[in-house]
Amino acid sequence: MNKNKISKLDKKMDxxxxxxxxxxxxxxxxxxxxxxxxxxxxAVIGLFILLAITFSSIFAPIICRYEPGKIDLRNALxxxxxxxxxxxxxxxxxxxxRVLYGGRISILVGFGSGIxxxxxxxxxxxxxxxxxxxxxxxxxxxxxxxIAFPQIILVLxxxxxxxxxxxNLLFIFILTGWAPMYRMARARMLSIREEEYVQALKxxxxxxxxxxxxxxxxxxxxxxxxxxxxxxxxxxxEETSLSFLGLGVPLNLPTWGxxxxxxxxxxxxxxxxxxxxxxxxxxxxxxxxxxxxxxGLRDAFDPTYxx
Amino acid sequence: MxxxxxxxxxxxxxxxxxxxxxxxxxxxxxxxxxVNGVDLDIYQGETLGLVGESGSGxxxxxxxxxxxxxxxxxxxxxxxxxxxxxxxxxxxxxxxEARKRMQIVFQDPxxxxxxxLTIFNQLQDPLKKFGVKSKSKRRExxxxxxxxxxxxxxxxxxxxxxxxxxxxxxxxxxxALSLSPNFIVLDEATSxxxxxxxxxxxxxxxSLKEERDLTYLFITHNxxxxxxxxxxxxxxxxxxxxxxxxxxxxxxxxLHPYSKAxxxxxxxxxxxxxxxxxxxxxEGDVPDPANPPSGCPFHPRCKEVMEECKYNIPExxxxxxxxxxxxxxCHLYKDExxxx
Numbered sequence: 001m002n003k004n005k006i007s008k009l010d011k012k013m014d015x016x017x018x019x020x021x022x023x024x025x026x027x028x029x030x031x032x033x034x035x036x037x038x039x040x041x042x043a044v045i046g047l048f049i050l051l052a053i054t055f056s057s058i059f060a061p062i063i064c065r066y067e068p069g070k071i072d073l074r075n076a077l078x079x080x081x082x083x084x085x086x087x088x089x090x091x092x093x094x095x096x097x098r099v100l101y102g103g104r105i106s107i108l109v110g111f112g113s114g115i116x117x118x119x120x121x122x123x124x125x126x127x128x129x130x131x132x133x134x135x136x137x138x139x140x141x142x143x144x145x146x147i148a149f150p151q152i153i154l155v156l157x158x159x160x161x162x163x164x165x166x167x168n169l170l171f172i173f174i175l176t177g178w179a180p181m182y183r184m185a186r187a188r189m190l191s192i193r194e195e196e197y198v199q200a201l202k203x204x205x206x207x208x209x210x211x212x213x214x215x216x217x218x219x220x221x222x223x224x225x226x227x228x229x230x231x232x233x234x235x236x237x238e239e240t241s242l243s244f245l246g247l248g249v250p251l252n253l254p255t256w257g258x259x260x261x262x263x264x265x266x267x268x269x270x271x272x273x274x275x276x277x278x279x280x281x282x283x284x285x286x287x288x289x290x291x292x293x294x295x296g297l298r299d300a301f302d303p304t305y306x307x
Numbered sequence: 308m309x310x311x312x313x314x315x316x317x318x319x320x321x322x323x324x325x326x327x328x329x330x331x332x333x334x335x336x337x338x339x340x341x342v343n344g345v346d347l348d349i350y351q352g353e354t355l356g357l358v359g360e361s362g363s364g365x366x367x368x369x370x371x372x373x374x375x376x377x378x379x380x381x382x383x384x385x386x387x388x389x390x391x392x393x394x395x396x397x398x399x400x401x402x403x404e405a406r407k408r409m410q411i412v413f414q415d416p417x418x419x420x421x422x423x424l425t426i427f428n429q430l431q432d433p434l435k436k437f438g439v440k441s442k443s444k445r446r447e448x449x450x451x452x453x454x455x456x457x458x459x460x461x462x463x464x465x466x467x468x469x470x471x472x473x474x475x476x477x478x479x480x481x482x483a484l485s486l487s488p489n490f491i492v493l494d495e496a497t498s499x500x501x502x503x504x505x506x507x508x509x510x511x512x513x514s515l516k517e518e519r520d521l522t523y524l525f526i527t528h529n530x531x532x533x534x535x536x537x538x539x540x541x542x543x544x545x546x547x548x549x550x551x552x553x554x555x556x557x558x559x560x561x562l563h564p565y566s567k568a569x570x571x572x573x574x575x576x577x578x579x580x581x582x583x584x585x586x587x588x589x590e591g592d593v594p595d596p597a598n599p600p601s602g603c604p605f606h607p608r609c610k611e612v613m614e615e616c617k618y619n620i621p622e623x624x625x626x627x628x629x630x631x632x633x634x635x636x637c638h639l640y641k642d643e644x645x646x647x
Binding site for chain 1: 418437
């Protein structure tokens with residue numbers, strides 16, 4: 001029995017060897033990280049959810065029969081039906097159209113500020129962590145101030161100063177949100193810079209930028225990417241709560257948060273579930289998808305984890 | 308061997324201190340004296356072993372020579388093209404040139420290669436920096452180097468986690484060789500490998516030495532490896548070199564009480580060997596390098612301690628009767644420094 005098993009395995013290995021000798025063994029063209037990511041089912045499901053929601057938002061004008069802002073008072077507060085899949089709101093606007101169009105803005109705000117703050121935080125943080133010195137100390141203090149101040153209050157403050165608009169909101173989110181990214185990138189680099197391969201590169205006198213961004217950063221990218229997905233989710237939720245308070249994106253633009261704003265009315269909350277449930281589900285699905293993708297990316301980027 | 312024309316690297320009173328910060332204002336309250344006044348000549352073409360127990364400053368000294376750590380005081384001179392240059396006072400261009408000639412192979416095969424990049428990707432940057440502009444040329448050079456360390460050239464496309472410890476170490480050696488240096492610090496380069504692989508790597512290192520006319524500083528705590536591999540051996544204790552001589556001398560005729568204890572600790576293969584060595588067991592630990600004992604740093608653990616050892620720091624001096632050059636820093640041999 002045992003012998004049989006071994007010989008089977010041997011045969012397999014022989015076949016592989018034979019192929020190799022003939023040069024038939026295909027070199028894996030696909031990037032290793034991508035391959036590992038696609039092997040993770042949950043991550044692919046998450047990615048699918050994200051892409052589905054994002055694309056249907058982008059192509060909303062083709063998908064929807066109604067304009068998001070079109071008022072039709074005769075059909076106000078109608079429950080879901082064949083004509084209006086998600087029903088209509090107080091002014092007779094189609095909720096389905098509003099959710100899809102709203103997704104455009106919400107996703108833009110989420111990803112825009114998530115990626116924007118990551119770029120700034122990581123660029124500064126990894127160099128600071130590698131180099132240390134006054135550069136690191138200065139930014140460390142700034143980030144401490146930002147983190148010590150409650151973010152939502154800072155955002156509210158800035159919104160009242162610079163005014164309420166989509167781009168202002170994006171700018172404010174990035175300005176207040178880069179500090180955690182900075183600190184994480186810095187912390188990772190602090191431990192990586194003691195590794196021997198970094199010392200070897202220093203012994204060759206390779207330039208600091210190449211060591212920092214080409215050799216060290218890929219080892220820190222795993223947690224950074226998870227953090228981008230998580231902070232994107234956080235920014236989407238933050239946009240939602242700001243809009244719910246009426247301080248986010250101006251109310252004339254539909255966003256998931258602005259649609260939920262309607263649920264401040266207690267009778268709508270009680271009687272017209274179709275107005276607030278779809279954007280709520282959309283937000284949850286999107287955030288869930290982001291988390292799945294974040295987990296998948298973390299495993300894919302971890303060089304010690306075999307996919 | 309004592310021909311001073313052949314000195315490649317000369318260390319004079321090299322000290323490497325690390326400050327200890329304490330208190331609210333982070334003032335330096337003291338220094339860890341990792342390397343505390345080392346004089347050493349490394350000759351062209353030799354393998355100099357640096358042995359000593361953990362914490363004696365071997366690795367720190369090795370990194371200091373390569374300017375990976377800042378030297379607090381003293382000087383390191385390096386001879387290029389027949390001219391002695393102080394490494395501290397080099398211009399950027401000269402340092403650039405010096406980087407080419409000195410390399411290091413590290414101890415830990417797992418942290419010596421970057422897990423996130425393929426071998427080619429991480430080994431090509433030094434070549435790029437030193438003027439090999441075309442990518443195919445760089446690949447060619449690296450393929451050749453890998454073959455020289457007995458690795459298949461396809462390894463370039465793989466990631467480090469696909470290799471065993473011994474293979475990684477050989478890739479590390481290939482990296483150190485990539486700019487054709489003439490001096491390499493082997494920082495416990497074989498101690499993390501198992502014995503059979505260790506032998507392979509040592510053989511590889513000695514054949515590379517022959518082919519490329521290399522000079523090694525071999526840092527190790529494995530004394531039998533040092534005996535096999537080194538021409539001369541320096542024994543280090545608490546940041547100082549206490550004895551230095553040819554490998555043979557150190558093994559057959561250790562003089563410093565500390566060297567005696569180290570040599571007696573080497574396991575003997577044949578239990579009925581004619582060298583009926585008595586194991587000398589040292590009491591206590593290496594003292595705190597931030598607060599070394601007065602006088603001879605070894606005196607609290609020394610079996611043959613004298614009154615003088617507690618106050619006077621012995622100097623590393625040449626024994627006159629020994630033509631091969633046996634240096635020791637111990638008060639026991641005071642008379643022999645002067646007597647012919």
